[in-house]
Amino acid sequence: MTGREDLMLGFRLAVGGGRGSIVRLLLSTVGIGLAVAVLLIGASAGTVKENRDQRTYAASPRYGQIPGIAPLNYHATTTDFRGQAISLVHLQATGPNSPIPPGVDRLPAPGEVFLSPKLDELVAADTSGLLRPRLPGKPVGIIDAEAVLNPNDLVVYAGTGNPRNGVAIYAFGAPPGYETPFERGLLSLLLLGLFVLLTPVFIFVGTVSRLGGAARDRRLAALRLAGSSLAQLRRITAAESLVGAAAGLVVGTALFLLFRGTAANLQVFRFGLYPDDLTPSWPLVVLIVLAVPALTVAAAWASQRHLVVEPLGVVRETAQPKRRLWWRLLPVVIGILLIAPDFGVASELGRWALIGGAALLMVGIPALLPWLLERVVSRIKGGPPSFQLAIRRMQSDSGTPSRVVAGLCVVLAGAIALQSLLAGQAAMEADRHDDTGGRITVYADGSVADRAIAAVRTVPGAADFQVLRSLFVEGKRQDGMLVLIAVADCATIEATTTATGCRDGDVFADPSFLHIGQSAKITDNDKREQPWTVPVTPRPFEVKPSSVTETLAPQVLATPAAVAGVDLASALVTATLRGTTGNPDFVELVRNSVAPYSGQVTVAAYKGERASTEALMFDDARDILLGGALFVLLLAGVSLLVLAQEQVRERRRALGALSATGVPVRVIVRSLLWQNGIPLLLGIVLATATGIAVAALGKRLFWDGLYVDWSAVALLAAAAVVMVLLVTASTVPSVRSAAKTENLRTE
Structure with a gap:
């Protein structure tokens, strides 16, 4: 046969090889289709950023x-x-x-x-x-x-x-401004998250490409008996794999277009997307179209590298070569070498070194897990029958389960690292901006401050007001800068500081900073300078936490009588209050009361509301990455399910023989649970260690301390365990069917 005839035969075997071939083709199509959809979404990341930058540019003054x-x-x-x-x-x-x-x-x-x-x-x-x-x-x-x-x-x-x-x-239409350390850090995390979400997809494509290996081996033996050469068998195998890859590309494109059409209606994330944003660049589309079929063919060929196909049967080499460790450690070593030097995340080199190093550390998971699993199972002996069956199976083939679990564990490691970084930063930002203990804060220009505060006082339930007026005063500073002076009544001063016995006319400051009779200049928001003489000896003070005084952090506090003669009309006013009615819309009533002064008065209520733009962006990034991680975890679960069903199908003869010798079905099911669970447990340990290590190194993106989100670690690990239990439970009907004694007559 010519090469063209070999390919055509492979196509016919893929679509016309009976019910089993159709089932395998459908499973491969769905699996590769999901993977292609994820890859196309990932390939749109550049367009998303470019379009957002253009809209930002167009609206910037x-x-x-x-x-x-x-x-x-x-x-x-x-x-x-x-x-x-x-x-x-x-x-x-x-x-x-x-x-x-x-x-x-x-x-x-x-x-x-x-x-x-x-x-x-x-x-x-x-x-x-x-x-x-x-x-x-x-x-x-x-x-x-x-x-x-x-x-x-x-x-x-x-x-x-x-x-x-x-x-x-x-x-x-202004050019983009300076990229802040916060923006650099968040962008770096999103790029790292994109890598985490896409890496398991390639592992999944390779796994799906190996479906139906036993049936394919039997077909190849028949073709070998009919006179086909080994080169022809490789071409036929490639053609069979390409059918599933091509169908998967079509299905994946359709799924991507379906998702793209509904992108603007998604309400999950505050930062939504327009349909046009999800447009993958053509070079990446071409790369996906070429890479997916190439990967499927390479995986199918790789599955046959230890296979000897002869006319009278198929023999698989039982003595697998011992896995070597040195090259599996290379990604980890290179990753550490990239991250260890502190290039500084402010530089482009530092950012990419950190991203590349973290990515290589996570690549080490699929590289190390097969070696680690092989070493662990080779030393295990004894145990109940189901455990021994599972161990013996993994001793003969530890690569297949570890490949699927490795993809899942890359997601776990990345999710643990990114969730820990983002959760810690969101909590820090929330704490940083929730400085008033849940009180409502009103910021007002001096020109409308009195009217705005009076309007707020009319809101039913408004009570416990603390009002400070902010100005600047000359003082003894080495840098010559002005320092903040806040004017407040004694009730506010005693409520927000440790000062006691306050009387109108008092001044509170470090005595070495100001002294009685000292002449200074007070500057208001309109840059007007007014003379001021310190009327009394200042008293030291300390602010109370979660108070309006701590929020402003003034170095000088003065009562109204102490600044008599100073015009406070242009002073910025900061006021806090509490609601006593329990009305959930109390803060909305406060905002409506000052609505006539829009642009000159701002109301902030951090308790139960957004803490800051930064905190919201961290929360949004967590949602985006968590949603992507859950989707890829689901993809890994589908991969594990397909693999489990295919293993039961390929081992029908062995399962029937076990049942015929008296092994109960429940023992066989438990052995499958061990086969899926042991690699997963090893992977969870490896993923958790890698994720925490990446989080510890990645904290340099924001110069804050390490915060490990143990609840997220437990949740993700539990989700992976539940996934394995569900996959194993789904194989019970197939195992019961395969374990029937009469199957020995046909298998």
Whole structure:
């Protein structure tokens, strides 16, 4: 036969070899299809970032003066509604050619607002009536969806007649700003997470390609008897594998397109995607189309490397070569060498060295696990019959179960490392911004502070107010910088510090910093300087934790009488309060009370709400990576299930013989549980150690201490164990069928 005829025969055997061939083809198609869908999503990561960068660029204001352009007064603030962040962008034109933000065809007039699509839906769906008063004007239009950074973003463009606090901008479309250490760290974690999620996919493709090995061996023996050469057998094997790979590519593309069409409607993550974002780059698409079939063929050929196919039968070499350790340690050693030197995560070299080193450490799991399993099972002796059956099976073939478990353990290690890093950072950010013990905090410009605080006091249940006015004062500092002075009444000072016996007219500071009769200058938010003479000897003080004073961290505290004659009208005001009614929407009532001062007053309630943008981004990244990890864990579970069913199918004769000699079915089932469980337990130990090591090294991304999320470790390990139990339970009907004595007549 010619090469073309060999390939055609392989195609016919794959699709027309009876019921068994069809079942194997379906399993391979589904398995490879899921893997291809994941690879296409991963290949879209570059487009996702590029499109987001373009939208960010288009909406970023340019502050450099442009001749002939009337500047736009621009002021961006945020508010919250039941834990959802709403971005308020206040705009005021200064001329007919003032720039217009992307997504609208004109600037809103004073009293008008443009809403993003999701915010418009939220306003229409709000039955409480608490959200609409928050809007600084009447809705007159919708911002174009393509101009909003994320499909689920809540954005308001508001026209204003008050230019205070705004900055002059001359265009939209600024180049990206400086990448902060936080952004570098988060991007590095996401890149590492992408590697973690994609690595097991290739292992899974290789495993699926080995399905039906025993039946394929018998077919090859028949072909050998018919006169086929060994080279022809390899071509026929490749053609059989390519059928499943090609069908998997089609199914995977269809699954990807289905997911892509619903991407904008996903509400799981705050940072959503537009369908156009999920567009894999063509070089990567070509690579996937070529790599998946190549991997399936290579895996099928690799499964036959110890196989001797002769006309009268198939013989597999029983004495497998001893696995060598040296090359399996190479990824671990190289990974440590990349991570050990502190290149600094601020540099591009440091970031990629850390990512590459962590990736190589996790590559060490699939490399080390087969060797480790071989060494462990070779030394185990004795035990109950089911245990001995499992050990003997793994002694004869420890590679197959370890390959599947290795992919699952790469996911475990990566998930443990990333969840520990992200959970720790989210907790630190939340603690860092939850400095007022759950109290509601109001920040107000001095020009409207008195009216805003008075409006808040009218909210039912508002109590326990602590109000500080912030200015700057000259002091004895080596760097010559001004220091913060906070003006508050004695009730606030005694409630937030350890000071006692406060009287109006007192000053609290380090006596070596200020002294009685000292002349200084106080500077307010408008850069006005006013003379001040320290009226009394300052008293030392210490702030109480979770108080408004600790949040501001002033070096000087003064009572109102101590700064008599100083104009406080432009001082920034920070006030905290508590609600006493138990109304879950109390904070929304507070926000609505100061809604007329939008852009000049901000209300923050960290207890039970978002703590900060950084904390939210860490939580979002955790959700994204956890969702991906669970999906890939499910993929590994499907791989384990397919492998378990295929092993039962291939061992029907052996299982029937065991049953005929008196071995109960329950013993056989328990032996399968041991076969799946022992590699998994070894893998969990190895994955946990690797994950914690990567987390310990990765903490340099944020310069914070190590935080191991043991609950996530336990949850992921438990999920893997439950998966093995379910896979084993699913094989019980097949084992019972295979263990029937009459099967010996046909098998």
